[in-house]
Amino acid sequence: MNRLSGLSSAIALAAMMATTAIPAFATPAEAATLSGGFDVGPSGFQGNFNPLAATAGFTWLSVYFEPLVTYDEKLQKVVGLLASSYEVSPDQLTYTFKLADAEWHDGKPFTAKDAKFTIGLAQNAKTGSVFAARLNAISSVEAKDDKTLVIKLSAPSANLMDAMTKVMMLPEHALSQIPAEQLAKNSWWSTSPIGTGPFKFTKYVTDQYVELAANPDYRGGKPALEKVINRYFANPAAAIAALRAGEIQFTYVDSNDLTAFKDSKDFRAIEGNSFVVNYLGFNHDSPIWKDLRVRQAVMYAINRDAIIQSLYGGAAKPANCAYVADQVVPKGIETYAYDPEKAKQLLKEAGWDQINGNKPITLLTYYTTPLAGNVMAAIQAMLAQVGINVTPRAVDAPTYNSIVLNASPDVAQFQKVYAGLQNGPDPGSINVGLNEKQIPPAGPNVARVRMPELTKALDAALGETDGAKRDTRYQDVCKVMNSQLPWGTLWVANRYGIASTKLKDFTWTPAPGGGPYQAHPEKWAIAE
Incomplete structure (x- = not known):
C-alpha cells in the first residue's frame, strides 16, 4: 500500500469544512484611528478581557495594560517596562525591581503596592489566574517603598521572568474590594478597566469591537494615534475581507491566506x-x-x-x-x-x-x-x-x-x-x-x-x-x-500577520499568546 x-x-x-463570512459592522474611517483584527487567530475572540485569566490576546491587552517586564521585539531577552530596572541576587533567590514613574489611567500613581497586590492575585487560583502554578516558587513579595519591589523565592526558578512578562499590573485601589472568587467574571474588565499603557479603555460593543483612546499623560509621550480599535470577526476570512476593503489596517492570517496578498503594494506580510x-x-x-x-x-x-x-x-x-x-x-x-x-x-x-x-x-x-x-x-x-x-x-x-x-x-x-x-x-x-x-x-x-x-x-x-x-x-x-x-x-x-503599508512605526511580532513584547503602541501611526 x-x-x-x-x-x-x-x-x-x-x-x-472551510467557511467564510463577512460582518456587517464597519468602523468609520478616521485618519488618526487604527482598526485591526488583533484577536483574530487560532482561537478567535478569546471572550476574556481579564489578563489574569487570559491565555491569548496579549497583543491587544498590552496596548492598555503593562507588565513589569517584557520581551524585546525579537523575543530574545527580557527587558524592563513598568520596571525601569531589576537585579537578581547571586543565589538567584531575590529579585529587586525599581519601578518607573507611571500613572494609572485615572491619574493615581502606580506604586510597588500595586505590583505586590497584582502578584498576590496572580498567585491565587481563586481569582481564575492561569499563573498560580507558574509563580509557586515565590515565597514573599515586599513593597520596600513606593518604587522598590522585592520578590523572594523558595528555590531558584529559571523561568520566573518569562512568567512575569505575562503578569499585567492591576490597580489595587480599583480591585481590592472585589472578593477573589468574584474577580474572574467581574464586569470591571469589559466596562471600566484602567491600566498604565499608552491607550485608555473607552468602550466595548459586545462581540463587535473594543475602542481605546490615546492616553495624553503616558510616560512615553502622547500617542501618535487618537484611537485604536480592536474588531472581532467570525473567522479570519471575514477579517481579510475587511482588510482588503480598507476597514481595518491589520489582522492575523493563516499561512494559506498569504497568496491573497502576494505581490501587493498595499500590504506587507509579517512572518515569524x-x-x-x-x-x-x-x-x-x-x-x-x-x-x-x-x-x-x-x-x-x-x-x-x-x-x-x-x-x-x-x-x-x-x-x-x-x-x-x-x-x-x-x-x-x-x-x-x-x-x-x-x-x-x-x-x-x-x-x-x-x-x-x-x-x-x-x-x-x-x-x-x-x-x-x-x-x-x-x-x-x-x-x-x-x-x-x-x-x-x-x-x-x-x-x-x-x-x-x-x-x-x-x-x-x-x-x-x-x-x-x-x-x-x-x-x-x-x-x-x-x-x-x-x-x-x-x-x-x-x-x-x-x-x-x-x-x-x-x-x-x-x-x-x-x-x-x-x-x-x-x-x-x-x-x-x-x-x-x-x-x-x-x-x-x-505565524503570520498582514499590515497595511499605510501603517508607520507599527510593530507586530508573531508570538505565543500574542506576546507581550516591546511593541511601542504610542508610536503607531497611519500615513495621511
Missing part, C-alpha cells in the same frame, strides 16, 4: 516562529490511552509531512517532542515517520478491538479557523484508516477551558484534544502542560499526564540556573516526551 494513499481523500474531506507546539493530548484519565503502543500507533498513523505541505504550505516543522529548536532536541530520537501498517500492527498487539473497537472518540479543540478545520478532518481521516474513530468537536476558548480544566472531567467530553502550548521563547513554558504537579485545579496539565520520569526531568530543567547546562536538561525532557508520548506532538507552525 502506498504510504500517501488516503491523503487525497483526507484533504478533500478537510476542504469541506509561533513558538507554539501543536499536539494531540491524550486524556490520561481515559483507559483507552494507557498502553504506550496505542499512543505510538496514533503517531505512525498521521502523515504529518503531507499535512504540513498540503495544508500549511510548508510553513511548519514536524515536532517529535515539545521542541524543534536544535539546541534542545537530542539526536537519535524517534521521528515517527508515517507508517499506517506499523500503526495497525501496534493496535493489534495492544488489543485495540477489545480496548475500544470502533467506538467514536471525542477530539476536542478550541481552534476554529478554516485551516484548523481542514487539519482536524485530515487527522480524522488518517486515523480512521488504521481503525481509530475520532469525532472532532470545535468550541470557543471559554467553553474549551471550562471542559478541560474541570477538576473531575467526564472523559467522554474529551478523550483527546487538539491544542497548542507555548514552547518558547523560554523552554520552561511547556512545564505547565506536562508536569504532574500542574494537573487541574493546580494548573493547566489538561491531559492529566502522570509520568514521574517526565516530572523529574521538568523539575530538573526548571531548577537549572546554569545557562550552559539548561539545554541539556531540556534535551532530557525531550527524550522522555519522545519515548513515552504524554502527547502526540505534531508540528510547530509559523
Whole structure:
C-alpha cells in the first residue's frame, strides 16, 4: 500500500469544512484611528478581557495594560517596562525591581503596592489566574517603598521572568474590594478597566469591537494615534475581507491566506516562529490511552509531512517532542515517520478491538479557523484508516477551558484534544502542560499526564540556573516526551500577520499568546 494513499481523500474531506463570512459592522474611517483584527487567530475572540485569566490576546491587552517586564521585539531577552530596572541576587533567590514613574489611567500613581497586590492575585487560583502554578516558587513579595519591589523565592526558578512578562499590573485601589472568587467574571474588565499603557479603555460593543483612546499623560509621550480599535470577526476570512476593503489596517492570517496578498503594494506580510507546539493530548484519565503502543500507533498513523505541505504550505516543522529548536532536541530520537501498517500492527498487539473497537472518540479543540478545520478532518481521516474513530468537536476558548480544566472531567467530553502550548521563547513554558504537579485545579496539565520520569526531568530543567547546562536538561525532557508520548506532538507552525503599508512605526511580532513584547503602541501611526 502506498504510504500517501488516503491523503487525497483526507484533504478533500478537510476542504469541506472551510467557511467564510463577512460582518456587517464597519468602523468609520478616521485618519488618526487604527482598526485591526488583533484577536483574530487560532482561537478567535478569546471572550476574556481579564489578563489574569487570559491565555491569548496579549497583543491587544498590552496596548492598555503593562507588565513589569517584557520581551524585546525579537523575543530574545527580557527587558524592563513598568520596571525601569531589576537585579537578581547571586543565589538567584531575590529579585529587586525599581519601578518607573507611571500613572494609572485615572491619574493615581502606580506604586510597588500595586505590583505586590497584582502578584498576590496572580498567585491565587481563586481569582481564575492561569499563573498560580507558574509563580509557586515565590515565597514573599515586599513593597520596600513606593518604587522598590522585592520578590523572594523558595528555590531558584529559571523561568520566573518569562512568567512575569505575562503578569499585567492591576490597580489595587480599583480591585481590592472585589472578593477573589468574584474577580474572574467581574464586569470591571469589559466596562471600566484602567491600566498604565499608552491607550485608555473607552468602550466595548459586545462581540463587535473594543475602542481605546490615546492616553495624553503616558510616560512615553502622547500617542501618535487618537484611537485604536480592536474588531472581532467570525473567522479570519471575514477579517481579510475587511482588510482588503480598507476597514481595518491589520489582522492575523493563516499561512494559506498569504497568496491573497502576494505581490501587493498595499500590504506587507509579517512572518515569524509561533513558538507554539501543536499536539494531540491524550486524556490520561481515559483507559483507552494507557498502553504506550496505542499512543505510538496514533503517531505512525498521521502523515504529518503531507499535512504540513498540503495544508500549511510548508510553513511548519514536524515536532517529535515539545521542541524543534536544535539546541534542545537530542539526536537519535524517534521521528515517527508515517507508517499506517506499523500503526495497525501496534493496535493489534495492544488489543485495540477489545480496548475500544470502533467506538467514536471525542477530539476536542478550541481552534476554529478554516485551516484548523481542514487539519482536524485530515487527522480524522488518517486515523480512521488504521481503525481509530475520532469525532472532532470545535468550541470557543471559554467553553474549551471550562471542559478541560474541570477538576473531575467526564472523559467522554474529551478523550483527546487538539491544542497548542507555548514552547518558547523560554523552554520552561511547556512545564505547565506536562508536569504532574500542574494537573487541574493546580494548573493547566489538561491531559492529566502522570509520568514521574517526565516530572523529574521538568523539575530538573526548571531548577537549572546554569545557562550552559539548561539545554541539556531540556534535551532530557525531550527524550522522555519522545519515548513515552504524554502527547502526540505534531508540528510547530509559523505565524503570520498582514499590515497595511499605510501603517508607520507599527510593530507586530508573531508570538505565543500574542506576546507581550516591546511593541511601542504610542508610536503607531497611519500615513495621511
